[in-house]
Amino acid sequence: xxxxxxxxxxxxxxxxxxxxxxxxxxxxxxxxxxxxxxxxxxxxxxxxxxxxxxxxxxxxxxxxxxxxxxxxxxxxxxxxxxxxxxxxxxxxxxxxxxxxxxxxxxxxxxxxxxxxxxxxxxxxxxxxxxxxxxxxxxxxxxxxxxxxxxxxxxxxxxxxxxxxxxxxxxxxxxxxxxxxxxxxxxxxxxxxxxxxxxxxxxxxxxxxxxxxxxxx
Numbered sequence: 001x002x003x004x005x006x007x008x009x010x011x012x013x014x015x016x017x018x019x020x021x022x023x024x025x026x027x028x029x030x031x032x033x034x035x036x037x038x039x040x041x042x043x044x045x046x047x048x049x050x051x052x053x054x055x056x057x058x059x060x061x062x063x064x065x066x067x068x069x070x071x072x073x074x075x076x077x078x079x080x081x082x083x084x085x086x087x088x089x090x091x092x093x094x095x096x097x098x099x100x101x102x103x104x105x106x107x108x109x110x111x112x113x114x115x116x117x118x119x120x121x122x123x124x125x126x127x128x129x130x131x132x133x134x135x136x137x138x139x140x141x142x143x144x145x146x147x148x149x150x151x152x153x154x155x156x157x158x159x160x161x162x163x164x165x166x167x168x169x170x171x172x173x174x175x176x177x178x179x180x181x182x183x184x185x186x187x188x189x190x191x192x193x194x195x196x197x198x199x200x201x202x203x204x205x206x207x208x209x210x211x212x213x214x215x216x
Contacts, residue, residue: 053080101129133157167213
């Protein structure tokens with residue numbers, strides 16, 4: 001029945017493909033923004049239905065236009081007004097929950113994760129992509145936006161939260177993009193000049209993606 005949230009082109013990791021749902025699955029989408037990403041799950045998973053949930057009503061209106069533009073790929077897209085911490089959806093109703101760049105806005109992160117688990121069918125998949133505290137607490141993001149700073153987490157912090165929330169995954173299901181725009185210190189300039197090669201495990205990760213299965 002749908003899936004939460006949107007995935008940017010450059011943040012769609014192979015781990016998501018390894019957990020691809022069978023053709024005809026039902027998906028749930030959370031955090032609609034403008035609904036631009038309806039085409040991504042429609043093309044990747046060929047769902048019978050997508051359900052989008054967002055608390056921001058103007059975003060729902062924009063998403064309705066995006067859903068109409070996507071009717072050549074999937075005709076059944078339902079948009080609902082609701083809260084991540086209290087989804088207006090039945091238990092075990094979704095094959096996939098797709099949540100992109102939503103949690104750094106949420107105060108009740110554990111409740112939202114519990115809701116994702118509740119609406120997923122047994123063995124269902126959470127596709128989760130998020131910015132870490134290293135990015136959200138950077139000077140440029142602090143200058144331009146406001147976020148609840150006390151809930152921001154590192155990449156490991158988000159992964160630990162998801163495991164504790166009743167999901168399972170391996171290292172193969174995790175990717176850590178280190179994109180230039182997420183590095184406010186130099187925006188990747190030293191790397192582009194060949195002066196610095198930050199390596200995984202020796203850098204502060206700015207982004208984390210994971211495909212996690214609902215554990216028994």
